[in-house]
Amino acid sequence: MRKIIHVPHEVLTTPSKSVDTIDHAVVDLVKEMEKILAAQVDPQGVGLAAPQIGVGLRIFIAKPSKNKRAEAYINPKILESIPLPDETTDDKKRKSHRLEGCLSIPFIWSPVKRPSAVKVEYQDLNRKKHTKWMKGFMAVIFQHEVDHLMGILFTQRALEQKATLYEEKNGKLEKMDY
Numbered sequence: 001m002r003k004i005i006h007v008p009h010e011v012l013t014t015p016s017k018s019v020d021t022i023d024h025a026v027v028d029l030v031k032e033m034e035k036i037l038a039a040q041v042d043p044q045g046v047g048l049a050a051p052q053i054g055v056g057l058r059i060f061i062a063k064p065s066k067n068k069r070a071e072a073y074i075n076p077k078i079l080e081s082i083p084l085p086d087e088t089t090d091d092k093k094r095k096s097h098r099l100e101g102c103l104s105i106p107f108i109w110s111p112v113k114r115p116s117a118v119k120v121e122y123q124d125l126n127r128k129k130h131t132k133w134m135k136g137f138m139a140v141i142f143q144h145e146v147d148h149l150m151g152i153l154f155t156q157r158a159l160e161q162k163a164t165l166y167e168e169k170n171g172k173l174e175k176m177d178y
Helices: 024-039 136-149 154-160
Strands: 047-049 059-062 071-081 099-102 105-111 117-123 129-135 166-169 172-175
Touching (some): 024 047, 024 059, 024 071, 059 136, 071 136, 099 136, 099 154, 117 136
Antiparallel strands (some): 047 059, 059 071, 071 117, 105 166, 117 129, 166 172
16 A cells, blocks of 8 residues: 655645546545545544645545545546635634644644635546535635645645644644744
């Protein structure tokens, strides 16, 4: 079984290629990705992009909770998003920013501002094309994983937003100097 690749591996910052044909090799790759994600416990993951195991293809899986089955997203695209509220918006209406992390950058966390809803397009393993809105946590996962497929890591988004990066040490978060 392949291993999760960590920064600074080149595949993590290289845009991935589209999947031309959803064949047995793609199905087998997704099954392997599901096993790798399921085996990941510290930290536990909710998504895994093919580049994170060294495969430069536009494929990711997402498993937003333990009770759900992992779903495959092939050639995913974000078609549109609901913009983030501006800073003058009432606090209750403003989107909260969860700390994001990444299996390829273990124990590093940062709040990343992302749209709370995105209209997406992708294919499933049965070659069926889907277009739908994703909201909340699933929208965040989708954006994070699509970034992976474009060679963008969450830490790059955090630095662009001038957000604080935290390193987890002995179960506690410590602000990183950079």
